Amino acid sequence: MSYNPQPQPHPKHPLAEFKVGVDNVIFSVDTANNRLLALLVKRLQDPFANSWSLPGTLVREGESLEDAAHRILSEKIKVENLYLEQLYTFGNPGRDPREAKESFGDRYLSVSYFALVRFEEAELLFNQGGMTAWFMLQKIPQLAFDHNKILNYGYQRLRNKLEYSPIAFDVLPDLFTLNEVYQLYCTILGENFSDYSNFRTRLLKLGFLSDTGIKVSRGAGRPASLYRFDAEAFAPLKNKPLVFI
Amino acid sequence: MSYNPQPQPHPKHPLAEFKVGVDNVIFSVDTANNRLLALLVKRLQDPFANSWSLPGTLVREGESLEDAAHRILSEKIKVENLYLEQLYTFGNPGRDPREAKESFGDRYLSVSYFALVRFEEAELLFNQGGMTAWFMLQKIPQLAFDHNKILNYGYQRLRNKLEYSPIAFDVLPDLFTLNEVYQLYCTILGENFSDYSNFRTRLLKLGFLSDTGIKVSRGAGRPASLYRFDAEAFAPLKNKPLVFI
DNA sequence: ACAAAAGTGTTTTTTATACACCCATGC
């Protein structure tokens, strides 16, 4: 930041003091049940005691914002494979009731992060009796603070990301069928986002999915080929506009 | 933010204290000379005294982040028409030399904003002898703090925004020729981003530019029609994926 | 044999790209 040309704040305009927190919007897709889920935690203290909220934390000394996001995530769930990026920073005055309205107390800034995690391996951790649970996106309750707004913002980002970046493959198993990819897309973007056979053709033409030749049977029907995400083949496509829709 | 399940920070992990600043990446296009410009200010105090930097400020009591971004912008230039949005939040420990390394002093968080302003009406303000100047993007010097990184991030955002949202029309005059739009795109995205006649056809097919019928001559050649951005016709296209490239 | 799931191909429509060409003005 540059603080010139005024090194000292004007007495009539004192600087705000901030507490900085990180809030995570953590999504996961339960492919078995075609459900898009968000992780929420139940608050134990005021304000908003007993309300559900996004998992969040305050940033510690020497800790980067992204480290804090990873820390809060790993306190709530145990997961190996995930995608995480910064979402947006919410810092309007009055967004936290602990800000004393008349006395201009500390402001509460929230740097939000967006994550997509692999559902099958995600293990919920119940620390100190705090409740942690997956919620279907259609059944999100009233959340603490401005967390409904943050979550909606994250949901938008999720849909956008899915269309032009390969985050799906961060969260699929190492070997997957093309139908599993399609189901994942359907669950997040809604049915009818695209015809399966066209989706399939488009995806394969991009050239970074390699057929292992291994076949798997899911009950009746022809066995499907297992594919693998080929990071090397994808590398040259990085930063190029992709379309998966 | 949710601060459960630990209401008090662990003594071995004290919370960081933050100063929160806003830094603006302000772009403008000098259409007369086909130049893409960024606004920089010269720092007067340490750290980085006499270095160029992004225009920034600390957030005041009762002031929203976006208000702070608008304030710093209006302290440096006088401009009516602009587009502004939040860019990214940079908060790594050690990004500001004023953070005492051993003693874990205050952290300096920077919430960056991205702006595009109308060049013709932008009037530079020289307050308290502080220097403010436009720099061609190819000639950006070494900046204070991590501001080169922030500026590059803003430049990426600018190019992306231009392709799928109508920010160009926030910054063009009320009445403009299609060639002026094309020039603006060329200056930001580089020559050869698209054939002019195809660009033109695509743009008109979107249906939110209305021909006023007024003709204007720029020296030799056939006079061009002046167009106007029709906000009403654009409204239904909001939130829909547009392609201008 | 038949249903179910996987995978291929075909047809139609739309969009992108690269141009060629006509139009209106200043000099």
Add this chain to the structure above:
DNA sequence: GCATGGGTGTATAAAAAACACTTTTGT
């Protein structure tokens, strides 16, 4: 007249969208 920039049209290629069809399995 002709250079200059504005504007239209066309021909080709590529991509998106819809959907019919074949293949391979379980029962």
